[in-house]
Amino acid sequence: MFIFNKEIPLEDLGEGVSRKILAYSESIMTVEVYFENGAIGAMHNHPHEQITYVLSGEFEFTIGEETKIVSAGDTLYKEPNVMHGCRCLKAGVLLDNFTPMRKDFV
Template identity: 70%
Template sequence: MFVYNKDSVLEDQGGGLRRKVLAYCENMMTVEVHFETGTVAPMHNHPHEQITYVVSGEFEFTVGDETKIVKAGDTVYKVPNIMHGCKCLKEGILIDNFTPMRKDFV
């Protein structure tokens, strides 16, 4: 029922990206993602619906054929199977929420 951030492991994904899986169940998942300036999350897609909340930093997101810059307090919605990716313009943290949960993350 309770997941404490201090007890979750921040895993190095390489290339300036670190990920911490927080609470999850079969139907949803929350993940904290840390980016160094200049880190690129390449264009990809997946069958999960996703909402990303920008905790800090500045990011250039491409979702489908649209590219926008987002900052702390902004959110980005991605429908299932849409191509998306981002570049970190200023070091920051994102909170990704997926439904259903990403089994490939655990």
């Protein structure tokens, strides 16, 4: 199956955050998340495993009790049910991969 980014609408989540759900099946999902400078990804957790790849920008990420600054090319792993969130320091895009897929997103 081919997914063409230009054909996927950008969903405005409010407060400087938007996303595109790129592709998914029952077992995996890939999502682009766009952040404006200063936007917050509120602390949360979920039962899914998540890997985030920083496509662009700079972010201050907290995963569990640890906080670090990440930028383009960096990757983060989030275990299921671990609290995590971020603050965007320089506008950018994150590529999130979830397993299983996030049914709450569709």
